[in-house]
Amino acid sequence: MLDQRQKIIGEDTVLFEHIWKTGKGFYITVSILGALVLLGLYAYITQYRTGLGVTGLSRQIFWGVYITNFVFFIGISHAGTFISAVLRILKAEWRRPISRASELTTVFILMFGVGSVLIDLGRPDRMLYAIRYAHFRSPLLWDVCSIATYLTVSSISLYLALIPDIAMLRDLGGKREWFYRILSLGWRNTESQHRRLERAIGFVSVLVIPVMITVHTVVSFVFAMTIQPLWHSAIFGPYFVVGAIFSGVASVIVVMAVLRKAYHLESYIKPIHFNNIGIFLMAMTLLWFYFTFAEYITIVYGNDPVHMAIFWSKISGKFSPLFWLHFTLCFVIPLPILAIKKYRTIRGTVIASISIVLGMWLERFVIIVPTLTRQRMPIQGAYYIPTWVEWSILAGCISLFMLLYTLFTKVFPIVPIWEVREGREKAAATVAARITSYMPETGTDLNLPSPGGRG
Amino acid sequence: MYDKSKIIPALVIFLGLATYPIWHNTVSGKARYVPKPELPTDKAKKECVEPKTFIRVNHKTLLEDWKFSVVRNGIRTYQASNKKAYTISLNRTCMNCHTDKTKFCDQCHTYMGVTNKCWDCHIYPKQLSPGPLAMRGP
Amino acid sequence: MQFDRRGFLKITGLTLLGLSAKPGWEVFSKIDQPEPSPMAESLAKIRWAMAVDLKKCWSAKEGCRDCIDACHRIHNVPNLGTLKEEIKWTWTEPYEKVFPEHELEYSEENHRDKPVLLLCNQCDDPPCVKYCPTRATWRREDGIVMMDFHRCIGCRYCMAGCPYGSRSFNWRDPRPFIKKINPEYPTRTRGVVEKCNFCVERLAQGLIPACVEACKEKALIFGDLKKPDSEVRKALQNRVIYQRHPELGTKPKVYYIL
Known part of the structure; x- marks a missing residue:
């Protein structure tokens, strides 16, 4: 019995430990997060009972923090898929230890994206009317469809890669064996099961990429389909997708750093991971800047007074502090950190990532709110200061996300053990074979004429 | 059956507690209550x-x-x-005869535990009294 | 023919995909199917419109609010007393804000600050209708853009879609803020959007809109555009007329005569 346990655990004790061992830190984290969730819940109950008047929203600026959260959370959810699916397709071996952490981010944060819209409704009791009386000309319904698809596909993708690990936990026995037995779907670790699983994961990975791009494109369409100044822009689809991957990858770096520290995964999540993702993040920083530049230069050069009014309110008007703060956080701070190799350490990439995550929340805010201050007519009383209710709900959402994440790691391993092992056992040989296949053919049977006849 | 001596009394107590509202209301006579929606007395308003x-x-x-x-x-x-x-018109046709919803609609709705949201927006004539009836519309 | 499970699933999937092609096409093609209504035919013979004669309006004593008060009284529009949660069906804005495209700097008459009555434009191609996820707002065949308070979920996307700012949202329960409730028209609950409805409930009884009736200067002219001899058609004849932002293609049906 002990032998079998030893065989299953092997040299990866650390990866199981966070499920079995519950330290003081866990309880402290859970109680702090739980308290914040309760605060958010209290804020929502207050809003539900008295109406949206408890927020800072007004007749003029009727969308604010909640819609910002919606776009922001859905943006974050893009990285998980991106990192795990794209790297899987590209056969990047270093993705193995981090793929589950990023997929989990996707699945959990996506729920809060959906939740934010529901929180924003004036009559949440009627939310199902959107399905009962669905009007498919409304971009909001496109969102409903694409987000539902995305949530389904990314949950499947997460679950598929979990099955072999669940089976391992089942074989280890213990109190929760019945639970793992149900979820492992009869996984016996046979050759044919492996082949099928690989095929299924490969299929889902390919499927999820177009879905992911659709999701954020459609989220941007909520704004781009209106005729409001600075929303009605053809560039919004790709601009939002780039911003989504940008903020999402940054948040995955933060998640990785936290997991590494909290669960002692130093030998699995290494500086090289931060370095590799950091380089990608730098490319995204530049791409984000390119899109932002393209968006605004078109406005400025066109010089349409309706658009320019909003533009100036961002550049030098009342939204300028927020605009320049978001620009600094998204570009000025992260770019040098990520570009200079000396700074692209774990600490450096984490600092850059936190800056980007904050900056991208502000970016969504700066896209949504200024447009509402003057829709073709300067409006009186267009000011917006979010109230405690909105901040509490934001804090509650983020805390609940972290809480769910923490609880998940109490039940399932956060590093995909079987994938890491597969990498250890087979990857080197596969990669070597792949590299050989790229190389120009050499060998004695190829009688190439030697150059210059010197041989 | 194991632990017969514990399970059976516990089941009896549980059932007793779960059905308590029924016993209580039967004994106190509430179960025989029949809602009585008040019908208009006016002859002209007899037909629905x-x-x-x-x-x-x-x-x-x-x-x-x-x-x-x-x-x-x-x-x-x-x-x-x-x-x-x-x-x-809820207001001008229905409530013209059944002027007070508390004496008509609510009788059964309260009894059945039904809530409806009609009166969040619509106004029944009695609702505005006491005080002068608000302006008559066209 | 023999089916295994995979084959069955494949065929089912393809069938579903095929069946969804037509509804999918209808969604994205431009034809907006009107809601089937037994009244459609008789309503389609009418096109309600309003003209605002600005000169007449400005001849009233300063600060005249007769039309606005009548509208808000009849429709139980609350007065919340703050700009933040303001609800308005009709209101005024200075001329230069309403028509920013008009050159006023060198024009002789100084009507830059004169009030212009604003209300829902009852567009022929209303943007708000497209955005509503539940069809709580839609266009009737006689041109009135309707609002179904029973169905509105309060997402406020119509407000984002309306380029005229004609829609208001109920940030809290409006009832305590209505001075005198008119029992003939419902109030609203918190969390729904509302706007001018061209007094559809009065039109059904053969009356003209409340604001038109209330105007002592006869500056508001209401009628059926499809009748050549209607008052509104006469008022528009041989006059310089403006609409708000006609370049947006919404085809507003509230005209301003100067």
């Missing part, structure tokens, strides 16, 4: 838009249909089965 039996079962769908008819189709008269035409 449809027969009593129909209204009793279908008043909910009838009101839903009326709502849909006025708001979405713009049809404001109802051809009743008794060949009469009625103006479709």
Whole structure:
């Protein structure tokens, strides 16, 4: 019995430990997060009972923090898929230890994206009317469809890669064996099961990429389909997708750093991971800047007074502090950190990532709110200061996300053990074979004429 | 069966507690309570838009249909089965006879634990009294 | 023919995909199917419109609010007393804000600050209708853009879609803020959007809109555009007329005569 346990655990004790061992830190984290969730819940109950008047929203600026959260959370959810699916397709071996952490981010944060819209409704009791009386000309319904698809596909993708690990936990026995037995779907670790699983994961990975791009494109369409100044822009689809991957990858770096520290995964999540993702993040920083530049230069050069009014309110008007703060956080701070190799350490990439995550929340805010201050007519009383209710709900959402994440790691391993092992056992040989296949053919049977006849 | 001596008394206690409201109400006589919606006494107001039996079962769908008819189709008269035409209006037709919803609608709704949101927006005539009835519309 | 499970699933999937092609096409093609209504035919013979004669309006004593008060009284529009949660069906804005495209700097008459009455434009191609996820707002065949308070979920996307700012949202329960409730028209609950409805409930009784009736200067002219001899058609004849932002293609049906 002990032998079998030893065989299953092997040299990866650390990866199981966070499920079995519950330290003081866990309880402290859970109680702090739980308290914040309760605060958010209290804020929502207050809003539900008295109406949206408890927020800072007004007749003029009727969308604010909640819609910002919606776009922001859905943006974050893009990285998980991106990192795990794209790297899987590209056969990047270093993705193995981090793929589950990023997929989990996707699945959990996506729920809060959906939740934010529901929180924003004036009559949440009627939310199902959107399905009962669905009007498919409304971009909001496109969102409903694409987000539902995305949530389904990314949950499947997460679950598929979990099955072999669940089976391992089942074989280890213990109190929760019945639970793992149900979820492992009869996984016996046979050759044919492996082949099928690989095929299924490969299929889902390919499927999820177009879905992911659709999701954020459609989220941007909520704004781009209106005729409001600075929303009605053809560039919004790709601009939002780039911003989504940008903020999402940054948040995955933060998640990785936290997991590494909290669960002692130093030998699995290494500086090289931060370095590799950091380089990608730098490319995204530049791409984000390119899109932002393209968006605004078109406005400025066109010089349409309706658009320019909003533009100036961002550049030098009342939204300028927020605009320049978001620009600094998204570009000025992260770019040098990520570009200079000396700074692209774990600490450096984490600092850059936190800056980007904050900056991208502000970016969504700066896209949504200024447009509402003057829709073709300067409006009186267009000011917006979010109230405690909105901040509490934001804090509650983020805390609940972290809480769910923490609880998940109490039940399932956060590093995909079987994938890491597969990498250890087979990857080197596969990669070597792949590299050989790229190389120009050499060998004695190829009688190439030697150059210059010197041989 | 294991632990017979514990399980059976516990089951009896549980059932007793779970059915307590029924016992309590039977003993106190509340179970025999029958809601009594107050009908208008005025002779002219004796006839409803449809027969009593129909209204009793279908008043909910009838009101839903009326709502849909006025708001979405713009049809404001109802051809009743008794060949009469009625103006479709909760306020002006229904509540013209049943002036007080607390004495009519609520009688059964409260008894059955049904809540409806009609009166969040619509106004029944008695609601505005005491005090002068607010301005008469056109 | 023999089916295994995979084959069955494949065929089912393809069938579903095929069946969804037509509804999918209808969604994205431009034809907006009107809601089937038995009244459609008789309503389609009418096109309600309003003209605002600005000169007449400005001849009233300063600060005249007769039309606005009548509208808000009849429709139980609350007065919340703050700009933040303001609800308005009709209101005024200075001329230069309403028509920013008009050159006023060198024009002789100084009507830059004169009030212009604003209300829902009852567009022929209303943007708000497209955005509503539940069809709580839609266009009737006689041109009135309707609002179904029973169905509104309060997402406020119509407000984002309306380029005229004609829509208001109920940030809290409006009832305590209505001075005198008119029992003939419902109030609203918190969390729904509302706007001018061209007094559809009065039109059904053969009356003209409340604001038109209330105007002592006869500056508001209401009628059926499809009738050549209607008052509104006469008022528009041989006059310079403006609409708000006609370049947006919404085809507003509230005209301003100067």
